Amino acid sequence: MxxxxxxxxxxxxxxxxxxxxxxxxxxxxxxxxxxxxxxxAGEVPFFEPGLQDILRRNIASGRLSFTTDHRAAAxxxxxxxxxxxxxxxxxxxxxxxxxxxxAIDALVPVxxxxxLIIGKSTVPVGTATGLAxxxxxxxxxxxxxxxxxSPEFLREGFAVEDTLTPDRIVVGTDPAGTTSSAVPVxxxxxxEILETGVPLxxxxxxxxxxVKVSANAFLATKISFINAISELCEIVGxxxxxxxxxxxxxxxxxxxxxxxGLGFGGGCLPKDIRAFTARADELGxxxxxxxxxxxxxxxxxxxxxxxxxxxxxxxxxxxxRNIAVLGAAFKPESDDVRDSPALSVAGxxxxxxxxxxxxxxxxxxxxxxxxxxxxxxxxxxxxCDRADAVVVATEWAEFVHMSPDELDEVVRAxxxxxxxxxxxxxxxxDAGWQYHAIGGPVTxxxxxxxTANAHVVGHAAQTLRG
Ligand code: NAD
Numbered sequence: 208m209x210x211x212x213x214x215x216x217x218x219x220x221x222x223x224x225x226x227x228x229x230x231x232x233x234x235x236x237x238x239x240x241x242x243x244x245x246x247x248a249g250e251v252p253f254f255e256p257g258l259q260d261i262l263r264r265n266i267a268s269g270r271l272s273f274t275t276d277h278r279a280a281a282x283x284x285x286x287x288x289x290x291x292x293x294x295x296x297x298x299x300x301x302x303x304x305x306x307x308x309x310a311i312d313a314l315v316p317v318x319x320x321x322x323l324i325i326g327k328s329t330v331p332v333g334t335a336t337g338l339a340x341x342x343x344x345x346x347x348x349x350x351x352x353x354x355x356x357s358p359e360f361l362r363e364g365f366a367v368e369d370t371l372t373p374d375r376i377v378v379g380t381d382p383a384g385t386t387s388s389a390v391p392v393x394x395x396x397x398x399e400i401l402e403t404g405v406p407l408x409x410x411x412x413x414x415x416x417x418v419k420v421s422a423n424a425f426l427a428t429k430i431s432f433i434n435a436i437s438e439l440c441e442i443v444g445x446x447x448x449x450x451x452x453x454x455x456x457x458x459x460x461x462x463x464x465x466x467x468g469l470g471f472g473g474g475c476l477p478k479d480i481r482a483f484t485a486r487a488d489e490l491g492x493x494x495x496x497x498x499x500x501x502x503x504x505x506x507x508x509x510x511x512x513x514x515x516x517x518x519x520x521x522x523x524x525x526x527x528r529n530i531a532v533l534g535a536a537f538k539p540e541s542d543d544v545r546d547s548p549a550l551s552v553a554g555x556x557x558x559x560x561x562x563x564x565x566x567x568x569x570x571x572x573x574x575x576x577x578x579x580x581x582x583x584x585x586x587x588x589x590x591c592d593r594a595d596a597v598v599v600a601t602e603w604a605e606f607v608h609m610s611p612d613e614l615d616e617v618v619r620a621x622x623x624x625x626x627x628x629x630x631x632x633x634x635x636x637d638a639g640w641q642y643h644a645i646g647g648p649v650t651x652x653x654x655x656x657x658t659a660n661a662h663v664v665g666h667a668a669q670t671l672r673g
Pocket of ligand 1: 213214215216217218219236237238239242290291292293306307309310311313327328329330359360361362363474475
């Protein structure tokens with residue numbers, strides 16, 4: 208089928224390449240000329256494992272190309288995926304729908320014939336209803352444009368896998384519509400995937416919009432739940448990691464997303480729970496999602512708690528101390544630093560007078576752009592040069608598996624602060640290091656060292672779906 212994907216960021220570029228991989232003829236559209244140039248040259252403008260191969264293969268086969276021209280999109284296909292950004296508003300918690308509206312405004316007036324627009328961006332409930340009215344005003348006489356909403360659940364770092372083997376596909380259509388072409392078209396697009404047994408959930412616009420934000424709200428709540436428990440564990444000297452293992456054995460609870468630590472960040476969860484709460488307020492349901500404000504507050508508290516922990520670890524004040532921060536991306540296997548807890552901690556330490564040097568395997572370029580006041584190193588060991596404390600802020604495998612003797616000769620003081628509770632404390636203690644973990648003591652872990660590390664990497668592998 209001929210398809211377009213409007214908005215070629217983390218979601219859209221992956222979706223475009225994966226749709227071409229399924230055999231479709233895809234045109235990606237983005238307003239960012241530099242991004243379109245790089246994509247056209249077969250270069251992924253961000254780090255996403257496996258995407259480069261798929262992108263290049265499909266460009267070479269002629270099934271995938273990119274443009275900045277919405278008219279070209281209108282001429283290329285009659286099915287258009289919409290994956291532009293929905294960031295937090297600059298002066299509020301609601302989602303900024305400016306990009307979604309702009310994409311519709313650029314595309315719809317130039318459409319001719321019958322078209323289907325399939326929204327994939329994460330939007331507040333009610334958006335599709337509003338957009339359908341906008342489309343009706345913008346569409347030329349005799350042009351029929353149907354709107355469906357099919358939210359995206361991919362996780363950065365696993366985006367290709369999640370797009371080609373999703374847990375489920377959700378499609379919402381106009382509840383007042385008498386005839387819809389959306390579901391049969393979506394069945395055609397995803398035929399290969401649906402034949403493997405992936406469920407297709409057909410519903411209305413509002414339910415589809417709510418599925419996405421509810422899923423993210425649930426995940427955020429689970430993470431903040433364990434972090435709240437970890438605050439209590441710190442007071443009484445209990446081990447939240449063991450507690451999480453123990454409660455996680457209950458299948459109704461499950462162990463995933465119960466890792467206490469520095470909390471969540473990125474381009475999705477924080478802004479999605481805020482936009483969800485803002486939308487509930489607009490709908491007059493002020494108390495309904497009030498708990499998400501607390502989920503957010505618990506999460507943000509982890510960042511200051513981490514800064515305090517680092518201060519304590521170096522004797523009470525970071526002023527004039529050299530601090531190495533290992534990790535800048537909001538999670539491993541990504542170069543995304545949007546609302547990254549790691550960079551927030553690095554920035555706060557710098558504001559308290561520390562000389563902070565950051566290293567991340569993939570996110571250095573984005574970090575430099577976002578936090579130019581910090582120093583950046585080209586390796587973990589380089590960042591740790593004469594450090595008074597080493598802070599693990601993102602659980603990249605190379606930090607999880609790092610051994611103390613790699614750093615013994617480099618640092619000024621053997622102090623490690625584990626912001627992700629991902630290290631083996633006994634190994635560091637045995638090597639003569641002071642070990643500190645956010646969320647309180649870590650006990651009884653040595654026995655489980657190998658499984659624990661495998662487990663940590665396993666957890667990194669299942670980190671946040673976007
Ligand atoms: P992004 O910022 O990486 O990409 C958005 C892209 O849209 C940018 O390249 C931008 O230039 C482009 N754009 C903006 N206005 C445009 C227009 N008028 N026409 C064409 N292109 C335009 O954002 P993202 O992370 O890809 O997220 C996109 C949406 O998908 C958001 O709603 C997000 O919440 C949702 N989402 C993201 C993920 C994820 O893991 N990143 C997962 C699921 C859902």
